Amino acid sequence: MxxxxxxxxxxxxxxxxxxxxxxxxxxxxxxxxxxxxxxxxxxxxxxxxxxxxxxxxxxxxxxxxxxxxxxxxxxxxxxxxxxxxxxxxxxxxxxxxxxxxxxxxxxxxxxxxxxxxxxxxxxxxxxxxxxxxxxxxxxxxxxxxxxxxxxxxxxxxxxxxxxxxxxxxxxxxxxxxxxxxxxxxxxxxxxxxxxxxxxxxxxxxxxxxxxxxxxxxxxxxxxxxxxxxxxxxxxxxxxxxxxxxxxxxxxxxxxxxxxxxxxxxxxxxxxxxxxVVLVFFVFSLLLAYIVIRSITQPLQDLRNVAEKVKEGDLTSKVQSKGRDELSVVGTSFNHMIDSLHSVLQTISEKSHLLASSSEQLAASAEQSSQASEHVAAMTQDITEETIQQTKSIEKASLSVDEMSRGIQQIAGNSQTVSLASSEALERTEKGKQALQTINENMSMITDKVGELSKVIERLSERSNQIGKIVEVITEIANQTNLLSLNAAIEAARAGEQGKGFAVVADEVRSLAEQSSNSAEKIKALIATIQQEMKYAVQSMTDSTDVVHKGMKNVREADEAFRSILQSITEVTTQVQEVSAAVQQISAGAEEVMQITKNAKYSQEQNMEKMSSISSAMEEQLASMEEIYSSAAALSTIAEELRDNVDRFKM
CATH class of the missing domain: 3.30.450.20 (PAS domain)
Structure with a gap:
């Protein structure tokens, strides 16, 4: 098929x-x-x-x-x-x-x-x-x-x-x-x-x-x-x-x-x-021929144009009408011919430029070869000078290293003094805070003692009031006793009918006597409490005086600690400034030493690079010769390319 x-x-x-x-x-x-x-x-x-x-x-x-x-x-x-x-x-x-x-x-x-x-x-x-x-x-x-x-x-x-x-x-x-x-x-x-x-x-x-x-x-x-x-x-x-x-x-x-x-x-x-099948078959045959011819005819036209393009004729075009797929293919083929025409025209122009560029490249390669020989000689001189500079940098590096070790020792001592000053400052600060706490506690004690004194005074007043109440109770008990006695007398007069009343009167009298005795005991206790409260008030007064004296001493100690703290702060600041200065000097010494090392390393790298440059220049000389040969070959290829492009009819 x-x-x-x-x-x-x-x-x-x-x-x-x-x-x-x-x-x-x-x-x-x-x-x-x-x-x-x-x-x-x-x-x-x-x-x-x-x-x-x-x-x-x-x-x-x-x-x-x-x-x-x-x-x-x-x-x-x-x-x-x-x-x-x-x-x-x-x-x-x-x-x-x-x-x-x-x-x-x-x-x-x-x-x-x-x-x-x-x-x-x-x-x-x-x-x-x-x-x-x-x-x-x-x-x-x-x-x-x-x-x-x-x-x-x-x-x-x-x-x-x-x-x-x-x-x-x-x-x-x-x-x-x-x-x-x-x-x-x-x-x-x-x-x-x-x-x-x-x-x-x-x-x-x-x-x-x-x-x-x-x-x-x-x-x-x-x-x-x-x-x-x-x-x-x-x-x-x-x-x-x-x-x-x-x-x-x-x-x-x-x-x-x-x-x-x-x-x-x-x-x-x-x-x-x-x-029916045969009639339909014949009709289908005619229809197939018409439809297929409408498909194959544009393909045949496309084939004819493709044959001309194959022979180098880019002026032929496919006659495409309509919007069906074959017309789209024909239009695309025409666009392809136009694109090919543009590409070949560009290639033709570029081939001329390529030929002239190849000639210039060959001339440039010759000049680059001569320049490379000159650079190689200069590179050798630079390498010898670099060796001398490297030896000088090594001596400077040893001196800077000794200076750096001395500065580091000074920096260490300064750091120790700074730490001691900081510790003293911290402890003085803690002492000051402790005195402040004591002062605050003394103030609180004074307040509490004052409040307690007031409470004791109020308690003394309540005791006096209780004493008065007890006296009233005693008076009532005495009156009750008299009343019970009179009741007993009246009951005795009543004879047999007043016996029950006499018993009640006797009980009332007994209770009155008990109330009177209890009131006397309460009165004695209140007197004792009032006496002890007086002692307590006196003790509170004495304690308040002692607390006031303690607060005065604490304030004096606080003033002393403030002076000490100020002095230590000034010393610490000065020590820190000295330590910072020493650290800056040490850092500068380190930087100088690092720069020296870097310079030494750079010189060594430069020496290696000079060696590499020297080798590269030798390789470049060889490459320039190859470029010269390639440029000549490229010029020949450009001429051949131009001849091939000229075959096409545009």
Whole structure:
């Protein structure tokens, strides 16, 4: 595909997409239509089965009712009588679909209508219909169809036990009408129907003989299930069958349809779809050619311009119109050509400058080489002078080092004195603060002593007041004593009636005496307290005098400490100034020593740099020679570049 053009690839891709999509659409449409037709065909088969089921029931069910009627009205004892024969004849004449009607009993007697002479030794009790009816007494039994002997017809016997249960009433039903109707059934054009009995033997089948035992997978499936659908091969043709069981008889009714009929019905749809696909394919081919040509033509124009640019023609341009992607690409390609034109023009100009610059560079390299040789000679002289300066700096460094050690010792001593002065100043300050604290405490003591003196004075006044109160209490006690005495006298006068009052008066007197005694004790205590308070007041006065003297001494000590503190402060300040001056000198010495060391280090560095410069100058001489050679080569390259640029047409 890499060697195929874009146009062809686009057409092939477009057609493949259209072909695949339309083919898928046609395939799906055809299969959907085929499925619908098949479902419709199966539906027709199901409807045919329902119709046949209804028809079978219409043939059999009335006869079931007839046999129930006969069995209800016949006794086994009537067998052989003319009356029963006449009734059977009348019944048979009224029902032309019946071949005959008959009754057999447990004694072996038998009667039928129309009257047909049976072979000698005929015993109804040995017949299948009799045995089956006796096994299912009270129920209607339907035998499997069989070929009648007296007439050319397929018949089925429907029988039931008589009313007394000692005989069996039966009728032979002609099924020719049923088989003829089934053979007439057509499902589609070639579809047909068939009926099998419970043993899988043919009752009616267009391709099988009556009474034959059918074989084949399809028949096995039909006999296994009551109803369903199946697909099978009949010869080389695929057939679809729908089957069900008749609940009245147990017969299997089936409808068969060839699948080819469904295919024939959907064939017009297939051809119509094929024509539509082909028309759409041709239309898509034309549309693809138009669309792809609109894509590939601008690409071809772009390719032609690119070929011209490759050959050096920068004057060609892509004709781009519109705003689609290809037009944008063409516009971008034109911009690229313009940019390339500008770049090449710039390169051409720069190549001329490069050639002239290369020549100047070669000349400059020659001059730089000569200057480098001169600088190398001067560098050698500077190196020798630097060695002499380094030796002088080493001697100066030793002297400065000794001076620095002496200054550091002085600075250390000054620092020690400064620390001692600071410590003395700190302790003096603490002493001053202690005196201030003592002075404050003395003032507080004086205040507290004053307050205590006032409290004692107030306490003395309260004691005097208490003394006065005690005197009043004593006076009251004396008066109470006198009153109690008078009361006792009056009680004695009263005689026997005043005894109780005399006892109370005596108690009052006793209490008055106790109150008087207690008052005397309180008075004595108050006198003692007042005396001790006087002593306390005197002691407080003495303490106040002592405190005042202590405060005076403290103030004098405080003044002394202030003088000492001032002196120590001045000494400390002077020592600190000396220490600071010494430290400045030490720092200056250190700085001088550091400068000396730096100078020495710088000289050593200069010596190394001079050596490096000397080596560098030698390398530079070699480099200048290389630059000269490179400049010549660069000039040649610039000429070649200019020749290449001149190839382009701008």
């Amino acid at each position: 890499r060697n195929v053009s874009v146009k062809v690839r686009l057409i092939i891709s477009f057609l493949l997409i259209v072909f695949i999509s339309t083919s898928c659409l046609g395939f799906v449409s055809y299969n959907v239509a085929k499925k619908e037709v098949m479902e419709q065909t199966l539906y027709s088969g199901q409807e045919s089965n329902k119709t046949l089921n209804t028809f079978v029931n219409g043939v059999i069910y009335p006869q079931v009712k007839n046999i129930e009627f006969l069995a209800q009205n016949i006794n086994s004892a009537e067998v052989g009588t003319e009356g029963l024969r006449q009734r059977l004849n009348d019944f048979q004449s009224a029902h032309s679909e019946l071949i005959n009607a008959f009754v057999g009993n447990e004694n072996g007697s038998y009667v039928n209508a129309p009257n047909v002479k049976m072979p000698d030794g005929y015993d109804p009790r040995k017949r299948p219909w009799y045995k089956q009816a006796m096994e299912n007494k009270g129920e209607v039994i339907i035998t499997n169809p069989y070929q009648a002997v007296s007439v050319d017809a397929v018949v089925v016997t429907i029988a039931k036990t008589t009313k007394d249960g000692k005989g069996v009433v039966g009728i032979d039903l002609n099924l020719n009408h049923l088989t003829d109707e089934v053979k007439k059934v057509r499902i589609g054009k070639e579809g047909y129907a068939f009926i099998l009995d419970e043993q899988g033997e043919v009752i009616v089948h267009p391709h099988e003989k009556y009474g034959s035992k059918v074989s084949g997978v399809q028949y096995e499936e039909i006999m296994k299930q009551n109803s369903g659908e199946l697909t099978y091969m009949e010869g080389e043709e695929q057939m679809n069958a729908v089957f069900s069981v008749n609940p009245l008889t147990g017969w299997k009714i089936a409808s068969v349809m060839p699948e080819s009929e469904a295919e024939q019905e959907v064939a017009p749809i297939f051809y119509t779809t094929l024509v």
